[in-house]
Amino acid sequence: MYGAPLSKKAKKIMLLGSGELGKEVVIEAQRLGIETIAVDRYEGAPAMQVAHRSHVIPMLDGDKLRALIEQERPDLIVPEIEAIATPTLVELEQEGYRVIPTATASRLTMDREGIRRLASETLGLRTAAYEFADSLEELHAAVAKIGTPCVIKPIMSSSGKGQSVCRTPEGVEASWNIAMEGGRAKNARVIVEEFIHFESEITLLTVRSVSGTTYCQPIGHIQKDGDYIESWQPHAMSEQQIADAQHMARTITDALGGYGLYGVELFLTADGVYFSEVSPRPHDTGMVTMATQDLSEFALHVRAILGLPITGIRLLTPGASYTLKADREQVEHQIGGLAEALSVPNTQVRIFGKPETKVGRRMAVALSSGATVEEARALAKEAASKLTISYE
Ligand SMILES: Nc1ncnc2c1ncn2[C@@H]1O[C@H](COP(=O)(O)OP(=O)(O)OP(=O)(O)O)[C@@H](O)[C@H]1O
Ligand SMILES: NCC(=O)N[C@@H]1O[C@H](COP(=O)([O-])[O-])[C@@H](O)[C@H]1O
Numbered sequence: 001m002y003g004a005p006l007s008k009k010a011k012k013i014m015l016l017g018s019g020e021l022g023k024e025v026v027i028e029a030q031r032l033g034i035e036t037i038a039v040d041r042y043e044g045a046p047a048m049q050v051a052h053r054s055h056v057i058p059m060l061d062g063d064k065l066r067a068l069i070e071q072e073r074p075d076l077i078v079p080e081i082e083a084i085a086t087p088t089l090v091e092l093e094q095e096g097y098r099v100i101p102t103a104t105a106s107r108l109t110m111d112r113e114g115i116r117r118l119a120s121e122t123l124g125l126r127t128a129a130y131e132f133a134d135s136l137e138e139l140h141a142a143v144a145k146i147g148t149p150c151v152i153k154p155i156m157s158s159s160g161k162g163q164s165v166c167r168t169p170e171g172v173e174a175s176w177n178i179a180m181e182g183g184r185a186k187n188a189r190v191i192v193e194e195f196i197h198f199e200s201e202i203t204l205l206t207v208r209s210v211s212g213t214t215y216c217q218p219i220g221h222i223q224k225d226g227d228y229i230e231s232w233q234p235h236a237m238s239e240q241q242i243a244d245a246q247h248m249a250r251t252i253t254d255a256l257g258g259y260g261l262y263g264v265e266l267f268l269t270a271d272g273v274y275f276s277e278v279s280p281r282p283h284d285t286g287m288v289t290m291a292t293q294d295l296s297e298f299a300l301h302v303r304a305i306l307g308l309p310i311t312g313i314r315l316l317t318p319g320a321s322y323t324l325k326a327d328r329e330q331v332e333h334q335i336g337g338l339a340e341a342l343s344v345p346n347t348q349v350r351i352f353g354k355p356e357t358k359v360g361r362r363m364a365v366a367l368s369s370g371a372t373v374e375e376a377r378a379l380a381k382e383a384a385s386k387l388t389i390s391y392e
């Protein structure tokens with residue numbers, strides 16, 4: 001039971017991070033009459049445009065984060081990105097605030113080391129071999145141990161920022177420089193991972209709710225420079241692969257706990273499934289569920305975190321998503337080609353409304369359904385190719 005938004009008895013959700021994924025979470029929360037507060041480090045972020053109100057703060061600053069949460073007193077704190085002062089969330093949780101799915105889940109997944117050590121060393125999930133390094137010198141030693149090719153990433157980054165494939169020992173310095181420029185915090189630590197020659201990679205959306213743990217059909221995807229370009233659902237997998245994938249998803253999400261939707265990233269190889277990483281929140285590749293499922297990943301997340309039942313998840317049709325990315329850094333821009341994109345059958349578009357473009361920044365996505373995944377992929381790709389960004 002709760003009151004209307006903005007009334008004394010309203011139920012309040014505060015999103016920490018207000019990008020395209022948070023925007024859809026806000027929309028779903030408002031459908032259930034929830035009061036929504038969007039927070040991010042810049043003005044005019046997508047979720048801010050649909051929330052009841054918003055705040056701009058540096059979310060990595062624990063004191064500012066605490067002050068805002070104490071001012072707003074939300075019923076649920078919902079992290080939407082990794083770059084948050086998660087130790088402050090852990091303290092606030094101990095003081096009685098509810099963090100989604102749990103403060104520990106957001107602390108562990110904020111840096112690659114926390115989640116990788118939990119998955120591999122504590123839970124025994126199969127992952128790529130890995131090493132950590134804090135300096136160029138240590139990186140040379142780590143690469144020598146892992147061998148080339150290997151993947152080098154800042155421990156704190158997302159959407160492929162600062163990530164590179166190091167193909168020869170001579171490439172180590174270039175990878176170090178890419179990581180130092182692309183990482184998020186002042187932290188110089190990187191992870192070196194064995195390069196996995198996977199056949200395909202998937203996201204297994206896994207929901208923990210009052211009704212137990214449920215899985216969406218697997219989402220296949222293609223990434224370029226560490227960021228997603230295209231995704232589809234369902235991804236064809238053998239029964240053994242599905243059983244292994246669900247087992248891994250169950251193991252990691254049980255360990256992280258709480259209520260909410262998780263995006264479990266897995267590599268499918270000729271000799272089995274590898275755990276890659278997990279988001280304790282809706283996943284970018286899961287935007288396809290807006291075209292495929294009766295309840296999208298965003299609707300599922302909101303239901304789960306409110307403690308509401310999820311009796312089943314129905315895949316209504318095969319579908320696909322294809323992203324539109326900017327290729328320049330600029331404030332003034334316009335997105336065009338919408339009529340052409342929407343002339344493609346079975347297609348919808350989401351324009352995120354980000355106030356500025358940056359090289360590689362995701363600005364919109366095309367979503368298509370089809371009789372088969374192949375058909376849906378072709379339609380989504382065609383629709384996205386009709387969208388344009390002009391910088392005049
Ligand atoms: N060890 C690896 N071997 C082969 N490919 C890899 C490896 N690690 C990452 N990749 C490729 O790079 C992509 C991005 O890696 P990862 O998910 O670790 O980065 P991220 O910055 O956390 O991205 P996001 O935030 O979008 O999930 C993977 O989806 C995969 O395509
Ligand atoms: N892979 C994670 C991911 O897709 N996160 C989504 O991108 C936004 C940041 O976008 P921006 O960098 O363009 O501001 C985040 O707020 C989230 O919605």
Ligand SMILES: [Mg+2]
Pocket residue numbers: 265277
């Ligand atoms: Mg990833």
